Amino acid sequence: MFMSKGESIGKILEKGKKLFSVEFFPPKDHAGGERMLKTAESFQPYDPDFVSITYGAGGGTRVTTMHYAKLLQEEHGFEVMPHLTCVGHTRDELLTILEDFATAGFCNIMALRGDPPRGETQFRPIEGGFSYASDLVSLIRENFPHFGIGVGGYPEKHPEASNQVTDLKNLKTKVEAGADFITTQLFFDNQAFFKFVSDCKNAGISIPILPGLLPALSLGQVKRFCSMCEARLPPELEHHLQQSQESDQPGIGADWALDQVKELLNVGCPGFHLYALNKSKSTLKILEGLGRKRS
Numbered sequence: 001m002f003m004s005k006g007e008s009i010g011k012i013l014e015k016g017k018k019l020f021s022v023e024f025f026p027p028k029d030h031a032g033g034e035r036m037l038k039t040a041e042s043f044q045p046y047d048p049d050f051v052s053i054t055y056g057a058g059g060g061t062r063v064t065t066m067h068y069a070k071l072l073q074e075e076h077g078f079e080v081m082p083h084l085t086c087v088g089h090t091r092d093e094l095l096t097i098l099e100d101f102a103t104a105g106f107c108n109i110m111a112l113r114g115d116p117p118r119g120e121t122q123f124r125p126i127e128g129g130f131s132y133a134s135d136l137v138s139l140i141r142e143n144f145p146h147f148g149i150g151v152g153g154y155p156e157k158h159p160e161a162s163n164q165v166t167d168l169k170n171l172k173t174k175v176e177a178g179a180d181f182i183t184t185q186l187f188f189d190n191q192a193f194f195k196f197v198s199d200c201k202n203a204g205i206s207i208p209i210l211p212g213l214l215p216a217l218s219l220g221q222v223k224r225f226c227s228m229c230e231a232r233l234p235p236e237l238e239h240h241l242q243q244s245q246e247s248d249q250p251g252i253g254a255d256w257a258l259d260q261v262k263e264l265l266n267v268g269c270p271g272f273h274l275y276a277l278n279k280s281k282s283t284l285k286i287l288e289g290l291g292r293k294r295s
């Protein structure tokens with residue numbers, strides 16, 4: 001059985017190592033789980049610094065997130081960072097889940113508020129629950145000081161925020177509550193990320209910021225994501241995606257993300273995070289393009 005190295009991701013980032021991570025989501029059924037684990041195995045030769053596993057929208061994956069996080073760590077030897085959201089949980093339930101994460105040997109948590117349940121446009125905390133991710137970060141810091149904490153950041157603004165300045169102010173509150181690093185929402189235009197990093201710096205946010213990138217599979221998929229998170233779809237990428245057929249094979253979306261990563265690393269980003277969506281081909285193409293294979 002593999003154990004966590006017990007190192008906080010914030011500490012790894014402090015050492016200046018260029019970090020690479022991949023995100024999975026909890027599969028719906030056993031077959032999906034097998035596929036996800038196979039995908040994860042295909043990344044092993046590229047030695048990700050950690051993999052993360054999301055906490056399903058609506059908070060309904062408490063059991064599956066834990067199950068697959070443990071499998072990825074104990075059986076497959078990955079350093080795993082489970083996500084946790086405030087959706088549908090009281091403060092006491094969150095403490096119990098965090099206790100379970102600690103007992104299972106995880107030492108990093110991605111702390112999120114979560115999205116409103118399907119069909120609702122506004123997030124409403126449940127009685128005894130939290131309104132913002134910063135509340136969860138404070139809870140973790142106070143009760144589990146050894147946990148490394150990641151939080152979400154939004155280069156093109158969180159869709160609910162009235163403007164970028166307010167959003168950055170709220171991000172700063174989250175950081176001051178005890179976050180160690182920020183992973184960003186997906187973006188397709190590096191200029192948006194560069195501006196975000198500079199705005200964070202000017203706002204006094206100095207923890208590392210990991211860019212989050214999605215190798216797009218099709219125009220339909222990208223448009224769906226962009227409408228959810230309000231990321232800008234560059235016309236050039238849209239044009240290329242229009243020309244290409246939806247396919248399981250890595251295409252222009254992987255090439256685009258590879259170019260993004262190359263530029264981001266060239267200008268000194270602390271690493272990159274790939275939204276692999278439990279699929280391997282595009283992510284592998286990016287890693288191969290970067291020459292990441294362990295020798």
Ligand SMILES: Cc1cc2nc3c(=O)[nH]c(=O)nc-3n(C[C@H](O)[C@H](O)[C@H](O)COP(=O)(O)OP(=O)(O)OC[C@H]3O[C@@H](n4cnc5c(N)ncnc54)[C@H](O)[C@@H]3O)c2cc1C
Pocket residue numbers: 053054055056057058059083084085110111112113114115116131132133134151152153158159160161166167168170171173174183184185186212
């Ligand atoms: C890297 C990453 C991973 C993710 N993983 C998951 C996942 O596993 N499961 C999932 O369901 N979702 C996930 N999400 C989506 C995320 O849950 C949504 O974007 C959600 O709408 C906001 O979560 P947050 O943690 O950023 O919230 P918050 O930081 O709480 O921000 C939410 C909104 O509230 C505002 N706000 C924050 N604090 C205050 C305050 N004190 N006063 C007033 N306004 C405030 C912010 O400006 C923002 O508009 C992820 C997002 C990212 C970037």
